[in-house]
Amino acid sequence: MYYSEEIIEEIRSQNNLVDVVSEYVRLQRKGNSYFGLCPFHNEDTASFSVSPDKQMYYCFGCQAGGNVFTFIMQMENFSFIEAIKHLADRAHIALPQPEYSEEIRRKIEEKQVLLEIHKETAKYFYANLRSPRGQQASEYLIKRKLKENIQKLFGIGYSNMDFADLYQYLLYKGYDEELIAKSGLVIPKKKGKGYVDRFRNRIMFPIFDVHNQIIGFGGRVLDDSLPKYMNSPDTLLFDKSKNLYGLNYARTSGKNQILIVEGYMDVISLYQAGFENVVASLGTAFTHQQASLLKRYTGEVVIVYDSDTAGTNAALRAIPILSSAGLKIKVVQVPGEKDPDDYIKQNGPEAFQRLFDQAMGAVMFQVSIIRKKYNIEDTEQKIKFTMEVAQLLSKLDNEIERDVYLQEISNDTKISAQSILNEIKKYRTIQRRNTNTINQYSKKLETQPKDQFKTNQAPSTMDEKNGLYKAQKNILSFLYHNPLHYPKIKPHLSYEDFTDPVLMKVAQLMYGQYDKGLNIEPAAVINHFEGLNEQKQVSKIFGEEKNKNQEFDIEKAVNDQIKLIKKANIDKRSRNATDIYEIQSLIEQKKQLEKLYINLISG
Structure with a gap:
């Protein structure tokens, strides 16, 4: 599928990356950039x-x-074309009728x-x-008190005991064996x-995406065999780490909260x-x-x-994963070590609603778990309990929230709030120190010269291909950060000298x-690549920072790397050359x- 460069760039420019990322990640501004926990x-x-x-993000x-297209492709498991459509809709941009390349047409x-x-x-x-073969499975669902209309709503089914029952059926329906396997x-x-069927003698739960398309299945055994539950593997449609069972219904429920349970039956029982x-x-x-997916809807x-x-x-x-997405969190603990499904069947929806109404905040839930570890009637254990809770509270950024919990802990332990606060301050100081150390290390990694910029030695035979790739990437990064050197480098290094196609x-x-006297826009360059891996590859070129303190070393490194690239290109052409005059020309080159040396310091 093909859209013009102009329409792709318009879509990119109308979707500010900070705004798009903020829909998934909680960002904080630091200097000229924004930072958050990686999704x-x-x-x-x-x-x-x-x-x-x-x-760009990194x-x-x-x-x-990558750029905004890369981000959406990673977050939503979209193809490049799907990301274009998603962001076009977001920006209210009408897309023209597309043209299809054979490769893209095949993938779609x-x-x-x-x-x-x-x-x-x-x-x-x-x-x-609903056939005689499904009688045992049907009786199981009746025993679990699942109504017929709920079974139908969730599309619950049954996989037969035969080894290749579904496989033969799909072949009979005319589907290609290769795609059935995929x-x-x-x-x-x-x-x-x-092939044989993956799911046999199991109650089957179709897994829907948020658009109500079936992308996978979960299967539950009818006996005590293991594994008790089995999911579809990751496929072109399905990635279990990026989907949630029941979200297609939960997102349209009209409620301002979403409940998170552990299993299929819990979802269905609560829904019923x-x-x-x-x-x-x-x-x-x-x-x-x-967590980011949930943040879109609640x-x-x-x-x-x-x-x-x-x-x-x-x-x-x-809890920390949900918190990092900016979600407010409460916790309900079902008494008697029961799951929600069993509890509702035994006590009814009203009893569960009372539990729900008494849900505790995430922090107090964590405090209650810590409390179970200690006997606070014992002075030494009370101190250990208080210090562990202080460490927990030190992670809260909201001072008002922290103060409320601080007072509750003080009242519970009879330890002064000031003493607990002093411990919290100690932990926060340690956290800031650790964060600063990590940030400094990350910055050092980002700004330090690459290996090719540190040594004059030729790459080893085993590392020659990798060294050549690094040389090409480093030169492009250098040209991006040092555009004034482009006129000096271009006469000696053509874009055709680069051997890596990307x-x-x-x-x-x-x-x-x-050549047009224009600046390079990294995000616009990435637009020209549809594959996610290619986009990531390109983004690393523009993520490099130039080293301002070692001009001489960089000049020599640039020359060494240009020679490495040119030599590889000449060797490649030599291997394919058949004309004697062409071979002589390559030997001369x-x-x-x-003798080549480009002086970057003087004018």
Whole structure:
């Protein structure tokens, strides 16, 4: 699919990166940039930066980076074209009728067929449940008191015991075997050709995305065999770390909160009891992507995990992740180590509502868990309890909130609020010191010269290809940060000398801009690349900072790297040359290359 450069750039310019990222990540301004916790990996210290000037983001922790299209592609698991459509809608820009390249057309058609396969599979499982073969599964659902209309709403079905039941059905429906395999619904046979069904003799729960499209399945066994629950693997449609079961209904419930439970049955049981604003993670620890997804639809969440040890630990792990997304958090603990489904069946919706009304804040929940570890009647244990709570409260940025909890802890322990506050201040000082150390280290990593800028040695044979790539990337970064040196370098280094195809295209774009007397806009350059990996690759060129204190070293490094690039290009052409005059010309060029030296210091 193809859109003109002009329309892509208009969409990018109308979607300010800081505003878009702020819909997913809580950002704080520091100097000319904004910082927050990276949504792509778990971290405690903000290493994710957004530059308003460059309209680019970069994480010092996981090295994720790019422009607004890259960010949406990473956050939403979108293709480049899907990101264009999403951001065009956001900016109220009408897209023209697109043209299709063969490769893009194939990818779009493949995704569409996979959606059709999942829809057809859901119908098949649903019909199975209502056939004689699904009698045991149907009786199980009746035992769990699930009403027929709720079963239908959630599309609950049954996968037969036969090894290749679904596989043969999808083949019969005319779907290509390769695409059936890519759906994740089948797995290769251990012996011989062909496939067998991934899900067998399980109650099946279709997993919908927020647009009500079926992107995967979860299956529950009917006996005591393991694993008790099984999810679809990650596919072109499905990434369990980026989706939430039930969100398609919860987001339209009209409630100002969303409840988070652990499993499929908890979601369905709560929904049936009238709590329609409920979601569950998909067999994985709660992730930053899931927290960011929730932030799009609510400002407050209520964790309703099981009250056993595993559920409590899961809640404790989820709290900082949800907090980092800017969500207000409450916690409900179901008594008697029961899950919400069992509790509602035994006590009714009204009893659960009373639990819900008594939900405690995330901080007091954490305090209550810490309290269980100590006997505060014992002086020594009271001190340990108070110090651990002080460490917890030191992480709160809101002073009013911190003061409220401080008073509650003081009243509970009879330790003066001032003494607890002094401990909090100590912990906050340590945290600031650690944060400053990490920031200084990150800045040092960002600004220090690369290996090629530190040594005059030729790269080893094993590292030659990698060294060549680094040389090309470093030269482009140098040209971006030092545009005044472009007229000196261009006569000796053409964009065609770059051997990496992505870097060659970047060089061509940069040379074209400089030849017109224009500045380089990194985010606009990234627009020319559709693949997420390519966009990340390009973003690293513009994330480098020039070193202002070692002019001479950089001059020599630039010359060494240009020679390395030119030599690689000449060697490549030599291997393909057949004409004697061309070979002689290349030999002469190689000799002249040894004499090359570009003086960057003098005019």
